[in-house]
Amino acid sequence: MFGLIGKNIGMTSIFLDDGKNVPCTVIQVNPCYVVQIKKIENDGYFSVQIGTDDKKVNKTNKPLLGHFKKAGLSPKKKLLEFRESSFSSFILGEKINMDIFKEGELVDIKGVSKGKGFQGVVKRHNFSGVGERTHGQHNRLRSPGSIGAGSDPSRVFKGKKMAGRMGKINVTIKNLLILKIDFHKNLIILKGSVPGNKNSYLMIKKKKWN
Template identity: 80%
Template sequence: MVGLIGKNIGMTSIFLENGENVPCTIVKVGPCYIVQIKTIENDGYFSIQLGIDNQKIKKTNKSLFNHFKKAGLSPKKKLLEFKTNKVSDFILGSSINIDLFKEGELVNVKGVSKGKGFQGVVKRHNFSGVGEKTHGQHNRLRAPGSIGAGSDPSRVFKGKKMAGRMGKKSVTIKNLKILKINPDYNIIILKGAVPGNKNSYLMIQKKEWN
């Protein structure tokens, strides 16, 4: 599955031809550069490694600098891999542009979701809380309640839904439709929302490539 690296610009809404107003996300895509081509002989699997956005040399360590130098490229800020069996179709150091996508096709978008910090069970797992403020339960509105059985099994099972850190995880949203493409500014407009904050990087994958 091949695609491009994009940057989340933000959300807006547009009117479709039938007059429907739909929420959408503006993503700046590419140009991406092929930093490495991985093969079964050298790496054990097929994939291409893409890089986007130039990075200052002083912010790049020596090993990474030499990695980019092999491809004849300047250091890049973000590197992502796209698995594909058609590695012979790509040239090391060349660029892949927004022309890879077409309006109306479906793509999968992968990114890191927003971090919510340490949250309780009501927000994290949609619990309802213990109950109302009756019979002296003044502080039970958002409490998890009982978490385990009594003398048997005398413990709390692993995986119990409890309070904890929420978000900041890799999330893939499938089958997002490309509504519009602006090749002059490397902009695509996706129907719906994508994971992550503004200016966060996204992996946009074509569905028809295998």
């Protein structure tokens, strides 16, 4: 199996066998179900769509209800698609548990980072500001400075680092170590941090060579 959907519970720290205290993230991985299998003949590529966590029927629109009914499943809160070379071994409605992972394994975590809102260039792009407070310069400490010439080209080039909305983008953290797995509570403890807020959903992918 390729991976599962997990929910970010929060961060903590644990002691390793050598006595070191390391920061780690707790992820809840409830059973996932195969909702759709995409094939080259119909969709142009191979992938499998899986879902997790039940959702109320009265909060699901009719097209999605039909989508889940085709797989013989109840509505799910979160759907994610895993693209690989072939998924001939999967069956619609199949249940996938977290026992595909093991302690000591490396995984990739993909999620949506925390939104920071509208931020200036110092926080967004690590600018240092125009300079120190000298020669009567009292309000330029966090200014972006010049953004281009005036007469030629008489415009600002696309991609110029300026103030704007920060965060809320797809982020992938690679090679995170699984420190501990609790199969009774459906919990995975990873070394390090992961993108996103608490209770946000994450894509947990096994390394290709595992």
